Amino acid sequence: MTPPAQGERLTIEVDMVDLMRVRGGNPLRGEITVRGAKNFVAKAMVAALLGETPSVLRNVPLIRDVDVVAGLLRLHGVAVDYDDAGGVLQFDSSNVEIAHVRDIDAHAGSSRIPILFCGPLLHRLGEAFIPDLGGCHIGDRPIDYHLRILRDFGAVVDKQERGIHITAPRGLTGTKIELPYPSVGATEQTLLTAVRAAGKTQLKNAAIEPEIMDLIAVLQKMGAVISVDTDRVIRIEGVDRLTGYVHTSLPDRIEAASWASAALATSGDIYVRGAQQPDMMTYLNTFRKVGGVFEIDDEGIRFLHPGGELNSIVIETDVHPGFMTDWQQPLVVALTQARGLSIVHETVYENRFGFTEALNGMGAQIQVYRECLGQLECRFGQRNFYHSAAISGPTKLTAAEIVVPDLRGGFSHLIAALAAEGTSLVRGIEQINRGYEHFMRKLAALGADVEMV
Ligand code: EPZ
Numbered sequence: 001m002t003p004p005a006q007g008e009r010l011t012i013e014v015d016m017v018d019l020m021r022v023r024g025g026n027p028l029r030g031e032i033t034v035r036g037a038k039n040f041v042a043k044a045m046v047a048a049l050l051g052e053t054p055s056v057l058r059n060v061p062l063i064r065d066v067d068v069v070a071g072l073l074r075l076h077g078v079a080v081d082y083d084d085a086g087g088v089l090q091f092d093s094s095n096v097e098i099a100h101v102r103d104i105d106a107h108a109g110s111s112r113i114p115i116l117f118c119g120p121l122l123h124r125l126g127e128a129f130i131p132d133l134g135g136c137h138i139g140d141r142p143i144d145y146h147l148r149i150l151r152d153f154g155a156v157v158d159k160q161e162r163g164i165h166i167t168a169p170r171g172l173t174g175t176k177i178e179l180p181y182p183s184v185g186a187t188e189q190t191l192l193t194a195v196r197a198a199g200k201t202q203l204k205n206a207a208i209e210p211e212i213m214d215l216i217a218v219l220q221k222m223g224a225v226i227s228v229d230t231d232r233v234i235r236i237e238g239v240d241r242l243t244g245y246v247h248t249s250l251p252d253r254i255e256a257a258s259w260a261s262a263a264l265a266t267s268g269d270i271y272v273r274g275a276q277q278p279d280m281m282t283y284l285n286t287f288r289k290v291g292g293v294f295e296i297d298d299e300g301i302r303f304l305h306p307g308g309e310l311n312s313i314v315i316e317t318d319v320h321p322g323f324m325t326d327w328q329q330p331l332v333v334a335l336t337q338a339r340g341l342s343i344v345h346e347t348v349y350e351n352r353f354g355f356t357e358a359l360n361g362m363g364a365q366i367q368v369y370r371e372c373l374g375q376l377e378c379r380f381g382q383r384n385f386y387h388s389a390a391i392s393g394p395t396k397l398t399a400a401e402i403v404v405p406d407l408r409g410g411f412s413h414l415i416a417a418l419a420a421e422g423t424s425l426v427r428g429i430e431q432i433n434r435g436y437e438h439f440m441r442k443l444a445a446l447g448a449d450v451e452m453v
Contacts, residue, residue: 036249119193174199312340345374355409404428
């Protein structure tokens with residue numbers, strides 16, 4: 001492995017477009033490939049920091065989170081080499097070193113992943129500086145669980161103007177943690193810190209998403225001792241040393257579902273190579289109830305609109321194995337084409353319906369409510385969050401000028417523009433680029449009439 005020169009950014013070419021003209025009204029038809037899961041690969045990259053020998057991560061997508069994390073790893077002395085064609089990342093963390101705050105600061109606001117560097121850097125260096133975080137504006141996105149967890153392990157957290165300086169004067173010791181909510185990030189924070197802490201750690205009310213289970217698989221390959229009980233309790237026994245790993249990422253079930261919803265919304269037919277049924281069971285049930293048809297083979301899943309009317313339904317998002325919050329935004333666009341009144345109760349994020357305003361401007365009829373429209377216990381009831389939506393349809397969508405609000409909302413706007421009659425202008429495409437690799441090429445492969453402006 002020949003790591004690029006020190007300080008050279010990993011040059012990942014991405015479709016750097018910001019304004020796109022979209023001529024709508026044509027069904028999306030054809031085949032696309034999804035590679036590794038955005039919400040796993042970045043965490044597996046951070047885990048490589050803990051390995052005292054080289055690691056290899058396969059099926060890595062060409063997305064901005066990979067670039068951001070690769071840049072941060074390299075700042076800390078990790079050699080990172082990325083082969084886009086093969087989707088293979090190689091790391092050598094044999095000599096991790098302190099990075100300069102001003103260099104780390106350059107990555108501030110770019111992603112939520114940097115907060116997960118805390119545990120590994122404390123184990124390797126005894127201290128860390130973490131820049132202020134970024135990520136989608138779909139709620140407050142606090143990190144209180146993360147900071148409480150790090151303090152429970154014995155870290156000293158010093159909030160500074162542009163980030164967090166963290167040390168572990170007495171080292172890190174295993175502890176008992178119970179999460180107020182099964183947070184994915186807080187579970188990852190615990191895993192990445194506990195594996196090298198002295199003694200045992202118990203994590204109650206943990207997240208158990210497939211991406212979490214894949215991270216546990218990576219850590220086990222590195223030498224960690226981790227068990228997951230039926231009652232969402234994860235137990236970790238700290239070890240003295242971790243080696244590198246070789247691992248192939250699970251596919252991106254969020255991207256696969258995004259294209260499936262695009263097929264429904266545009267009366268299309270899309271084969272998603274790489275999609276796997278086990279991680280998408282709940283989505284597939286919903287897709288079928290709305291009236292979509294899917295065909296599963298060993299290499300992927302075909303999603304199609306069989307013609308005729310779509311059915312309105314009630315959806316409540318939840319943690320795994322419930323209906324994933326990241327699946328709801330693209331599906332809402334398809335529900336604008338379903339006959340009757342559909343209800344979506346978003347119980348994971350308090351503010352994830354901002355994207356519906358632009359859809360209403362295109363002719364959709366979506367009303368958002370502060371009430372919990374569903375049975376699930378929810379943290380947002382009787383507070384001032386519009387976290388339930390009613391979608392009445394079918395409604396004819398017409399072209400508009402759209403500004404992308406966030407990653408999944410932006411993809412939903414794109415689907416709406418593709419489903420609408422007329423020519424739309426979609427601004428802020430770069431945000432979609434963060435989580436959907438080569439999506440301009442994928443749109444072209446599906447016959448979408450789009451062009452950079
Ligand atoms: C991860 O975000 C994903 N992002 C999100 O995907 C995904 O929607 C989310 O998990 C839930 O599955 C990545 O993995 C990079 P959480 P994360 O901690 O870890 C509250 C996408 O589009 N909370 O599970 O940040 C939080 O406010 C993105 O790909 C606290 O209150 O999510 C939320 O209400 C969007 N304090 C709930 O927990 C904390 O310290 C779930 O958040 C942390 C979280």
